[in-house]
Amino acid sequence: RTELSTIGEFGLIKLINSKFELKNPESLKGIGDDAAIIDTAGKELVVSTDLLLEGIHFDLAYTPLKHLGYKAVAVNVSDIAAMNAIPKQITVSLGLSNRFSVEAIEELYEGIKIACDEYKVDLVGGDTSASRSGLVISITALGTAQKENIVQRNTAKANDIICVSGDLGAAFMGLQTLEREKQVFLANPDMQPQLDKDKDYVIERQLKPNARMDVIYELRDLGVVPTSMIDVSDGLASELLHLCKNSGTGAVIFEDKIPIDDQTYLVATELTFSPMTAALNGGEDYELLFTIKQEDFETIKNMSDISFLGYMTNDVDGVKLMMKSGSLINVTSPGFEHF
Ligand code: TPP
Incomplete structure (x- = not known):
């Protein structure tokens, strides 16, 4: 040393x-x-x-x-x-x-x-x-x-399509896993910490997040400039609310379109979290949340790692989540509040 x-x-x-x-x-x-x-x-x-x-x-x-x-x-x-x-x-x-x-x-x-x-x-x-x-x-x-080419968060318009890269909630479940392993380790100092193979993806998403420059380059190659964009550091709910508040729009997103990896589902269920809460409010995904004009949908619909969550609306009443059951719920967000 x-x-x-x-x-x-x-x-x-x-x-x-x-x-x-x-x-x-x-x-x-x-x-x-x-x-x-x-x-x-x-x-x-x-x-x-x-x-x-x-x-x-x-x-x-x-x-x-x-x-x-x-x-x-x-x-x-x-x-x-x-x-x-x-x-x-x-x-x-x-x-x-x-x-x-x-x-x-x-x-x-x-x-x-x-x-x-x-x-x-x-x-x-x-x-x-x-x-x-x-x-x-x-x-x-x-x-x-x-x-x-510069895209800000205040320029989305009603009817724009809401897109997100990758999958959500994994980094949060990784953090929960590591926090629990730490508690076990602190209680048993002689034990060797053992990383659970079944949780490797969520742990990697927490410890080694990927900035999605690949998405930026692909959009550029396709000639599509998003109408607004934000990265998901605080969770989908918080970031989409930011896009809506700044742009003066509302949004409707569909529960069955929110991308959640299988391992995130399994770990969330095991640790008694709702996978949807992890995806909406977990944070640290560092995926890109962006909106595009309807006419650009044809051009990007085959991009490999993009999900189309819903659309922006004229309703300034925040973000609504359409559940598989058909009910519409208001999305609120605690985000990561420092003070
Ligand atoms: N506590 C620990 C010890 N590790 C963590 N990974 C977290 C909490 C979770 N966490 C850290 S940063 C963050 C979250 C959920 C989100 C965003 O942080 P912020 O400083 O608000 O980022 P910014 O929006 O400024 O980029």
Whole structure:
């Protein structure tokens, strides 16, 4: 174990810098001056920041640092994707206590690097500081898009079709599984933690979320620009309510169209959760929720990993869920309320 104090802040920056290379031509200057220099090549610059705090957003009892590094980048890339922009650079700022060794920070950056390579982004800056309140990770992501491609959350119209990528509720069931395993482990400290194979998918969705850049590239190839878009960090209900409130619309979605993986069903049932509640209110899916004009449906109807949930309405009375039984219920959302 190498103490952070042996290499100091500048040693740490040098170490981090030695592991990353700039790959985007737009990244003119990365780490090494007071600020990075980015060429936006005449495009709009899209900027997003996410703060991740130990105990609020992650628990190191069951989150390997490599996974945490990857996830911290992926959730930021997901915000850029949700603007229909292409991520190009990130900055990473850390608050560290001396509980962390140089090797531990290297592990964190290994995950950051894997994500930077996967999403083709450059690490161009950041800051490090001592922290007395656990690990703090703040990432800012920069992306670019042509003005006409940028998609916001306030531009959906009545009759637009509501689409979502992937499946929902798995990351929440993964979190519930890990929390329970942690409790068992804490009660029996001599026991080796054993990951249940039947829960591998939900655990992976919690620990290693995927930013859906593949969906952005596919929509681009098909020539479809969504009319509104948001990424699902807080759960489908909360995000759809955001789209509706911001756009001045309502929405109707159909229970039998909500994509839920078989393993999510099984784990939810075993842990006495309703799979539908996990999908609606669980959060951390990092899927893309977007609306398209009716006329674009023909073009995207065969996209492999997209579900068509329902449509936007003129009714400003929020989101309604049409149950298989035929009853219509109002969707409300607690979301992830910090304060
Ligand atoms: N507590 C721990 C220890 N681990 C978790 N994964 C969660 C709670 C669940 N959780 C963390 S972030 C999050 C949820 C449900 C959702 C969104 O967080 P927020 O900071 O509101 O993200 P933003 O909308 O700002 O991107």
